[in-house]
Amino acid sequence: MNSFIAKKVFAEAINVIIAIQEKTWAPTYKDILSPEQIAYMFEEIYSYEALHEQMTKGNQQFVLLYKDHTQPIGFASYQELEPHVFKLHKIYVLPTEQGTGAGKFLIGAIEDLVKSLQGKRLLLNVNRYNEAKSFYEKMGYAILREEDIAIGPYWMNDYVLEKVLI
Numbered sequence: 001m002n003s004f005i006a007k008k009v010f011a012e013a014i015n016v017i018i019a020i021q022e023k024t025w026a027p028t029y030k031d032i033l034s035p036e037q038i039a040y041m042f043e044e045i046y047s048y049e050a051l052h053e054q055m056t057k058g059n060q061q062f063v064l065l066y067k068d069h070t071q072p073i074g075f076a077s078y079q080e081l082e083p084h085v086f087k088l089h090k091i092y093v094l095p096t097e098q099g100t101g102a103g104k105f106l107i108g109a110i111e112d113l114v115k116s117l118q119g120k121r122l123l124l125n126v127n128r129y130n131e132a133k134s135f136y137e138k139m140g141y142a143i144l145r146e147e148d149i150a151i152g153p154y155w156m157n158d159y160v161l162e163k164v165l166i
Helices: 011-029 035-046 048-056 102-116 132-138
Strands: 004-009 061-067 071-082 085-093 121-127 142-151 154-164
Touching (some): 004 011, 004 102, 011 035, 011 048, 011 061, 011 085, 035 048, 035 142, 061 102, 085 102, 102 121, 121 132, 121 142, 132 154
Antiparallel strands (some): 004 061, 061 071, 071 085
């Protein structure tokens, strides 16, 4: 059985986050977005500079997921939007680790962190065509609304999902 641990990280982990994202971004979106949009969004969201800004000026908290306490296999980021309301901005697990319980462990760890900060609701966006939507629904998230977001010359067509944390 796999042993997972989630740890809060800061700017020293940016290169690890980028390495994980390089292995997850294209497989996640290759059937949904054009190669040009994938490249553009990767640079806008996952460049070293963009991640550093999200951590420092954007107040996003990042968590790395480790397998067997040593091997980084995923990450997530979240942020408080308003009192008691948080947003899960990112959650990715290496494709080789999907289906092992890693994603379930990581989202549970984020929910626990949010609850420890008196969070009552956790929101997230998922592309309307992303198969991960069913994972979130199994984890107790429900569609709140649809949202279309402009990112440069491209559009993300998302669902906003919500989970009430008890």
